[in-house]
Amino acid sequence: MAVESVSAEAKLHEAVQQLRDSGVRITPQRQAVLNYLIEADSHPTADEIYKALAPQYSSMSVATVYNNLKVFKESGLVKELTYGDAASRFDFDSHNHYHIICSECGKINDFHYPRLDEVENIAEHITNFNVTHHRMEIYGICPECQQKAEQ
Ligand SMILES: [Zn+2]
Numbered sequence: 001m002a003v004e005s006v007s008a009e010a011k012l013h014e015a016v017q018q019l020r021d022s023g024v025r026i027t028p029q030r031q032a033v034l035n036y037l038i039e040a041d042s043h044p045t046a047d048e049i050y051k052a053l054a055p056q057y058s059s060m061s062v063a064t065v066y067n068n069l070k071v072f073k074e075s076g077l078v079k080e081l082t083y084g085d086a087a088s089r090f091d092f093d094s095h096n097h098y099h100i101i102c103s104e105c106g107k108i109n110d111f112h113y114p115r116l117d118e119v120e121n122i123a124e125h126i127t128n129f130n131v132t133h134h135r136m137e138i139y140g141i142c143p144e145c146q147q148k149a150e151q
């Protein structure tokens with residue numbers, strides 16, 4: 001779990017403000033989806049978000065969740081993580097950290113590491129590309145799955 005320097009509440013406030021500034025209407029459902037993403041460190045799928053929020057929001061549907069995720073993605077608040085054929089997972093503000101992925105259960109954890117700026121510089125230098133970003137994933141077996149395997 002990441003050490004949070006900014007409270008979830010402040011992040012939500014800032015994100016809502018950013019959406020308002022770009023003309024996005026804030027509904028209670030929209031705010032709930034956003035809040036869930038900020039508080040969850042599990043990189044949930046749309047289905048998981050729906051299941052978590054449906055009991056409190058009877059008019060919420062999976063389509064509502066997808067629709068909101070699309071809006072958040074377009075405003076740059078949320079990143080969509082796609083790994084192979086598995087359902088997309090969503091991550092609030094995913095710059096500044098890398099992912100380690102369990103090959104057994106698909107869990108994604110965050111870890112912080114200084115940005116690999118040097119790789120981008122070298123890539124730019126060698127290829128003459130204008131580098132915009134990079135993506136790095138680490139794979140392994142998570143502690144829970146290691147325990148299961150030992151039993
Ligand atoms: Zn696992």
Ligand SMILES: [Zn+2]
Binds near residue numbers: 043094099
């Ligand atoms: Zn993440």
